[in-house]
Amino acid sequence: MKLLAVTARSATFSTGYGSAYFAPMPFNVKLNGELVREREEHNVFSLFSLMPDTEYELDTGGSKLKFKTESETLFLNVKDFGAAGDGVRNDAPSFSAAIACAEEGSTVYVPAGDYLLTPVFLKSGITLWLDGGARLLGEIDRTEYPVLPGICGEGDARRNFGTWQGEEANCFASVLTAINCKNIAIIGEGTVDGNALSSDWYQNHxxxxxxxxxxxxxxxxxxxxxxxxxxxxxxxxxxxxxxxxKNVKLYNLGLYNVPSMPTTDGIDPDCCENVDIAGVNISVGDDCIAIKSGTLELARRYKTPCKNITVTDCLMESGHGGVVFGSESSGGIENVLVERCLFRGTERGFRIKTRRGRGRVGEISGVTFRNIVMNDVVTPFVINMYYNMGDQTGHTEYVWTTEKLPVDELTPIVGDFEFCDMVCTGVCCCAGAFYGLPEEPIKRIKLKNVSFSYNKNCAPSFPDMKEKNSTVKNGGLYFQFTDRVELENVAFCGADGEEIVCEGVGSVQRR
Structure with a gap:
């Protein structure tokens, strides 16, 4: 048992079980001898409504753990600041007043109710507690939202507040927004509802x-x-x-969007360092988790990779991809661990989206997946260095050609990847497609103790989004322009045709 996070009013724990997302068996949870949860099913779980500065002993039947909650300076209820919680009146001024009055170490409490909000800005050193039944509803009129400028000022006074898809750009502030804050927390069993289905956000998106x-x-x-x-x-x-x-912890979240809604990713760490994602359930209209580091202009300016990212004990369901890298990845992505996760019904499991033009300020490398289950994932593995979506440059011959071009500052680098102890069932398209560039091959792919079984009732489909593409059904592993491929105890049950197909591969070891 491990304590992942603690505040004055909450705590998150990891059981340490080796299974993917779900515990092997349900268990009861006791605090100081009192039963607080029956038949907990998840490897990672959180408890709320704790008392500040209090010692507790957690008992799950199999293990015990002592911990102490943090102290609390003030406890402020937004209702005391005039919040109506009726879903009609704009409660953002009341939230802002409570936050302004909160001293460092304070908790701003939101009881059950529907709170219509224009964007609320957090500040350092406070905890916002959304209790069960509390629902923050985003205003549906975009003219009521403040704008975060992409660029303000010049020289040493130049600042970047807004962003859109890897660039410094004007964007609307979000329902909950934090700028240059330290030590902040948003906790509880309440909901932030962007209310987008009631607005026009998806029209001409x-x-x-x-x-x-x-x-x-x-x-x-x-x-x-x-x-x-x-x-x-x-x-x-x-x-x-x-x-x-830096130092971001995202635990036990539920992230949901209608599958048909565009660019509604779950979690997108962007030019971040030390991000821990655990116990999260994601079902969205785009990628479940998309790790990013900006377009080339942003990468050249800030030279900030996204690095030290862990994703553990998560459930990824509806989505274009489970854990995705890019497509805005010019600053590089380094040192990523994905472990004990369950993928169910995503179009792809692991996926890299990049192309010529993303540049070589940084590289995507140092990625490990282990102890993973993928059920009914159309294509479990994809590395695509010919990604054609986004702006029109993705459809040019410069991007799609498999002729060897000169290596220059626009050529992306894709490095080292390991996939171990994985079970993939219900594969439809193919087990994996790894498309490197002839002038800059993928450096190394290793699969160890990985099995694939197939869904025979699906239609042929494309492994990924690229020009000059062909549909596949029940295919094996395809490697194109890869320096080194290592396969150890990789099994296929029901693949059509060749299990391993290589083109322009430096070396292949299979045992």
């Missing part, structure tokens, strides 16, 4: 109208961020977006 769409939660250049327990749903774009942040 590729066109900027006043500013680009807000997220559900947006953190810009913050450090010491904890988001624990809450649900974030129906957001105008991404659910949770940490941007140039």
């Amino acid at each position: 590729r066109v900027m109208r006043i500013a680009w769409r807000p997220r559900g939660l947006f953190f810009n250049r913050c450090s010491g961020v904890l988001v624990q327990g809450i649900t974030v749903r129906d957001t105008p774009s991404w659910n949770v977006h940490p941007y140039f942040c």
